[in-house]
Amino acid sequence: MDQVMTQKPHEMLAATLSDEMAAVNTLIRTRMASEHAPRIPEVTAHLVEAGGKRLRPMLTLAAARMCGYEGDNHVKLAATVEFIHTATLLHDDVVDESGQRRGRPTANLLWDNKSSVLVGDYLFARSFQLMVETGSLRVLDILANAAATIAEGEVLQMTAATDLKTDEAIYLQVVRGKTAALFSAATEVGGVIAGVEEAQIKALFDYGDALGIAFQIADDLLDYQGDSKATGKNVGDDFRERKLTLPVIKAVAQATDKERAFWTRTIEKGRQEEGDLDHALALMGKYKTLEATRDDAMAWAEKAKTALQSLPEHPIRQMLHDLADYVVARLH
Template identity: 80%
Template sequence: MSLDRTVQKPIDALAAYLVGDMDAVNTLIRTRMASEHAPRIPEVTAHLVEAGGKRLRPMLTLAAARMLGYQGEHHVRLAATVEFIHTATLLHDDVVDESAQRRGRPTANLLWDNKSSVLVGDYLFSRSFQLMVETGSLRVLDILSNASATIAEGEVLQLSAAQDLRTDEGIYMKVIRGKTAALFSAATEVGGVIAGAPEEQVKALFTYGDALGIAFQIVDDLLDYGGTSSVIGKNTGDDFRERKLTMPVIKAVAQASAEERDFWRRVIEKGDQRDGDLEHAMSLMARHGTMEATREEALRWAAEAKTALDALPAHDLRDMLRDLADYVVARVK
């Protein structure tokens, strides 16, 4: 099946190519969300799972497995696993961030409460774990259990790094590898593992997912200062108000004059934020060119993702994954 990639967004091209598998994933997700004993669970999760997420992560697993000729059914279980882990993380993030909106809709923790978000997240995480066990692959279990630990570590690190001007790019990279890239790379890697691909191809899939995830998160952090609410359902400056140190700010702090440093100390460390501070922060980032420098880092990671694909056999899906890497960074052109 060949698709005209020039008229479709890469994510839509992937969705069209993988439509049969994605239908199976969606059916499995709905079945496994259900709880005989606790009917509130699908209420909470349906809200998130049906909320128009792009299902990027499960598609990565399906694409990796199919590209390498996998003909079984475990890739569907693994794709659902990955989406469940992602959804569980979102539910817990909403509690942690005290978010009021996600994807332009009120978050579950406002509609229901923090309690449901915590417990239903736990439920989805357990469900994901059951799905992996059903594949019978200890290697897959190893990869996904390590990814889960890395995700949790990244989130804790983000918490302690927030409001701390000493947070540098090294810490930032650990945070985004944890909060984002770990699940991307596990998603692609397990697709290769379940397909029985040779080690060098599995490694290439890991590298692709890791680099794509990093590019994706850097762009997300950039959009937080430059995107519009309609693009990501988030308001500009959320990270600023939450005093998170993301790449454009870290780069601006590193180049700050003494006076600028006082500003950053007040708004980020002390949390004393006033009208006009966000605009001033953005003018400082513009002065030091940190938005542009951050965008260049994202482009570099997208290029690394594409290079990793060279180790994989030629395939329509490989082309789509290459386009996807471009698309992820095109959001900040």
């Protein structure tokens, strides 16, 4: 099999956009520097160098390039998107009291919660400086809106995560905040700075939105049926952390009184005993909620691909199409 065929879509995107991604990384390092507080670059470097896929900034570069953009503001916007993402990760790990991210100790564990929160604030401020430098009020509006939606989603998740009244509509709102808002803003601003027509900007937004939702639903499903070596999480972490995600929400919606009492004890009250995870999985099996969740993820991936149809013919468009398939290909 030749090399190109075995490359994953995000790797092909990374290769195609390698020069611009290098410029983004350089800009990120430059803007992380702080002459007065060396703790800032220490903490941010730990996260930024952790080797994530850099999917969100890549989406901004891809959208701009696909729409024929030729300036360099897309590099600033891609760095902005990564800063917003990194800031939310720093804050998330404090809120979730996490000890690990991408297989490494989290910043709040290595330093402390105060450093994580304050460095996150610094990155948000830096991201706004970068946006302003593009001179586009519309871009500022889109990304500021995304930052607000992300925070809103996190606050909503805190109250909704252990409340059995949380239904699929609320779950979708949380997912839009937590994941999809930054995906859709990342793709949308690429089109805005390229100056394409409104219908195409809307298509870019729709693609990012649907891709982000498919991505998060897939992630939540893999928590219950993934390979822990591949995902870096243990099966059932969400259950142990009492997070109401789609597979459980679907099971609760169909539960008998006895089953509902089980979900109330384990999720709402957090009184978990030996064998509870197996029982939870058995209930999901009874109502086929893992299959139904997989179907939902696939449907969102299809929506993402449909949104691409009105965008310019371009090799990157095909990569974005394949990326939507790849996000759900991990689901068997």
